[in-house]
Amino acid sequence: MSTLASNIQAPAVPLKKTRSGRYQLSQKDVSSWLVLAVGVTFLFSLIFFLGFAANYKWDQFSPAVAAKIATEFFRFDKIAFADQLSILALLINTVILGFITTVLGALIGLPFGLMAARNLSWPWLSNLIKALASFVRAVPTIIWVLLFISGYGLTSTTAIVGMVFHSWAFFVKSYGESFEEVDPGTIEALRSTGCTSFQVISSAVIPSAATRIISWIAMRSEINFAVAVVIGPAVGVAGTIGSVINGYSRVGDYSGLGFSLFCVFLTALVFELILTRLKQRSAR
Numbered sequence: 046m047s048t049l050a051s052n053i054q055a056p057a058v059p060l061k062k063t064r065s066g067r068y069q070l071s072q073k074d075v076s077s078w079l080v081l082a083v084g085v086t087f088l089f090s091l092i093f094f095l096g097f098a099a100n101y102k103w104d105q106f107s108p109a110v111a112a113k114i115a116t117e118f119f120r121f122d123k124i125a126f127a128d129q130l131s132i133l134a135l136l137i138n139t140v141i142l143g144f145i146t147t148v149l150g151a152l153i154g155l156p157f158g159l160m161a162a163r164n165l166s167w168p169w170l171s172n173l174i175k176a177l178a179s180f181v182r183a184v185p186t187i188i189w190v191l192l193f194i195s196g197y198g199l200t201s202t203t204a205i206v207g208m209v210f211h212s213w214a215f216f217v218k219s220y221g222e223s224f225e226e227v228d229p230g231t232i233e234a235l236r237s238t239g240c241t242s243f244q245v246i247s248s249a250v251i252p253s254a255a256t257r258i259i260s261w262i263a264m265r266s267e268i269n270f271a272v273a274v275v276i277g278p279a280v281g282v283a284g285t286i287g288s289v290i291n292g293y294s295r296v297g298d299y300s301g302l303g304f305s306l307f308c309v310f311l312t313a314l315v316f317e318l319i320l321t322r323l324k325q326r327s328a329r
Contacts, residue, residue, distance in 0.1 A: 118303035128301065135286040136308050142285065143270035146205055150212025151262050158220020159246060164232060165224060174217060181214035186272050201284065204276055212265055219261040223254040260323045267316040274309055
């Protein structure tokens with residue numbers, strides 16, 4: 046009986062044993078404070094939204110325009126077939142732009158991700174690369190694109206470089222965390238047999254994190270696609286579907302606007318389905 050009692054482990058929660066033999070929380074219960082914080086945040090957000098809505102220029106809102114949007118938004122038959130093909134071509138260009146910037150960022154970020162992993166690099170180098178990547182990630186992609194455009198001019202190349210730069214920082218963090226989760230026993234076993242660092246990385250580290258790497262690439266492709274859609278009207282880069290969406294909205298062509306947004310929605314849905322599938326495979 047005493048042996049059985051000695052094998053019973055204390056609960057893995059912040060409890061302490063009192064003199065009477067009972068357990069009680071060693072820390073104060075913060076659940077009520079958490080509920081209060083969430084409630085206060087929601088209340089302030091609601092007040093801000095109501096104040097924002099109250100300042101909207103509702104007198105400029107035309108019921109006729111709302112009715113026109115409702116009736117023409119899904120009238121895809123009013124769009125000429127040549128215009129539909131043009132929109133689809135711009136959509137493909139946008140997907141290609143997002144995919145190219147993702148692949149380049151993934152390839153460039155791989156060696157830096159290896160150096161950012163603490164189990165594969167020196168601590169000072171790992172901290173330095175992580176700090177640099179954190180700074181790059183803190184600045185939105187659009188800002189980086191604008192900075193490169195201000196220095197090199199408005200071209201497709203500068204837009205690609207700005208998107209790749211932010212993607213690089215994303216993959217440095219993703220790779221570093223994935224590589225740090227590799228079983229240290231496997232790495233030590235390979236090193237004890239005389240394997241070089243390249244052999245350890247190529248035969249153990251990357252294969253072990255391959256599924257997570259593919260998931261990160263799919264996730265970043267979805268992000269870069271959304272950035273590529275916005276980058277057209279925001280920065281002025283032509284050749285993306287965002288430019289034609291901006292044009293249709295300016296002239297009030299709601300059929301073309303609806304068709305363009307519908308194409309973007311379907312593409313984003315495909316990205317989401319692929320990402321969900323990859324996450325399910327990585328969880329097995």
